[in-house]
Amino acid sequence: MQSEFHQRQLAFGDLMLDNSVAIFTAAHEQTRSRDTEYRFRQDSDFFYLTGFTEPDAWLVIKKHENQVSSTLFCRPKDELAEIWHGRRLGATAAVERLAIDQAFELSELDEELPKLLNHGAAVYFVLQQDPQAEQQLHQALATLRQGSRHGWQAPNQIIDWRPMLHEMRLFKSSQEIELMRKAAQISVDGHIRAMQQCRPGMWEYQLEAEILHEFAMQGARDAAYSTIVGGGDNACILHYTENESPLRDGELVLIDAGAEFAGYAGDITRTFPVNGKFTPEQAAIYQLVLDAHDAALAALGPGKSIKQANDIVLQIMVSGLVKLGIMQGDVAELIEQQAYKAFYMHGLSHWIGLDVHDVGDYKSSDRSRTLEPGMAITVEPGLYISKSAEVDAKWQGIGVRIEDDVVITTEGIENLTAAVPKTIADIEALMAKTNN
Structure with missing residues (x-):
């Protein structure tokens, strides 16, 4: 270097x-x-x-x-x-x-x-x-x-x-991307370890310790940012870092954690059931976020923009929330009125590199800058239905976010963090294997 x-x-x-x-x-x-x-x-x-x-x-x-x-x-x-x-x-x-x-x-x-x-x-x-x-x-x-x-x-x-x-700094060199791959791989292993070790009755900080242990054992002595381990309704606090509550049977846990390796940040979020099995309501919200996440990945690449991907995400998630009865009204009007912000209140993506929220001009508040090879971004749709939300009680306390790190290439994207299980079937299979 x-x-x-x-x-x-x-x-x-x-x-x-x-x-x-x-x-x-x-x-x-x-x-x-x-x-x-x-x-x-x-x-x-x-x-x-x-x-x-x-x-x-x-x-x-x-x-x-x-x-x-x-x-x-x-x-x-x-x-x-x-x-x-x-x-x-x-x-x-x-x-x-x-x-x-x-x-x-x-x-x-x-x-x-x-x-x-x-x-x-x-x-x-x-x-x-x-x-x-x-x-x-x-x-x-x-x-x-x-x-x-x-x-x-x-x-x-x-x-x-x-x-x-x-x-x-916005355009990563091949050497930088290689370091980001390493930071991403260590982050991936930390999240997989968390899924393997999670049990009802653990404390959030104990699951955090498992993640940080994995990071350190692979040469990443620091996390790239304060680790978020939010069980149940805590997942609906976007930057929850207290990690002080017990993980309860029947609830989800949202983990947002990334390793820092040689100065470069990983940034992954996964959400999974504490007991290894999604309830029907949890599965419905989770699948909706996953569908939006996968569609966003498919929409990204050189010549595209974060805004274009986010527009697709909004269409999928608002349509899904209306079908589930969580939102009511015309989908287009709900999007125009930004009514979705009651459940999806953050952006889809940010730059990533030496800083987890890396430097670089988005050119506009809606992040419509054209993406180019060498740029590195996160993709992180989420839905957060707190216990105070005015919806059917069966949906309350469900918070889901799914986040990957991608590099824009000449042909599309490279997903650096794809190895952490994301589908409901893959998550349940991994947790069933390690819990038995």
Whole structure:
């Protein structure tokens, strides 16, 4: 991946104005409690350009006379600090290990940054994101302005680099897709393990532990996001993460979980019966969501859009809800009035990559941007009928979501997470096999 990080730096440089400078800052360690920190996770944009996994670093990309160069500022080697807190790469090794043109210790930033900025036409930087970095940038600019008699000159404009870099991140390389396949496979195995281990009387957090154990055993020490294990009516809370309730016989459990591998996210949702057998009502709602999910997958590919797939999903799910008597009225009117939002209140899809809800412009609120090869998205229709819903009691407390991760290819899609059972027959067969 070393050469790929370097190529990304050059590719970003090609987008910059000539004689300009772009500044990117790493994430900072975050306090968990008093003098302990959360396990460090690098800022995704910084990682995308460097592959560097230490905090508090700076990357400066400079374009001068159409030549692009990179400079890293990082923590110094420190024997005592490394004994207590772990190894550091250091500036000398960074040049070779990270394919950076030059590197300095952070203590040299105040001296070197004005030199890099001097006579630049513009500086690419994100304001109001990192107050400490912003203060240091303004100090460097002030130094240049105060040195005009020495021939110094500060850039006269600040440009937000996010639209440029995030458009780059939207299109995954073959190496990125391979890492996403690995994240997806680990996520798949976690979900299959959950189906195999689930029993009435377990607690949601115990099922979560089974999933996280599988992730960790395969090299994914972190989940890509807080794991959702929602039994019964808890499945109707979209971002339920308390995972504190018992799993009851006769109810469904919805699991939304994904592994993070080498920085890339998996994101899968499956819903299945706690006891391994769907009731008729659960099966009816589940099959409706599955039909919509399969139709959405069939509708996606290059030249298509998320909106087109979602329109198909809405037609299937609203028609089905009317047939079941859960909604009443004309299907077209119900869709136009968005009456379905009482039961399907989120979007069909989002970008996925280094972030589970990855960066990238959808171009419009209805996500009508034309899909192209290299884009990666989720597909996740769902229906949520809470216990407070004004419907026949037999439907209440049923929440179902089915989610897969797909990459758009030149010929269609690649479903990275298809191996987790989805059909009613396959789920029941797997659970019957492992429960006996």
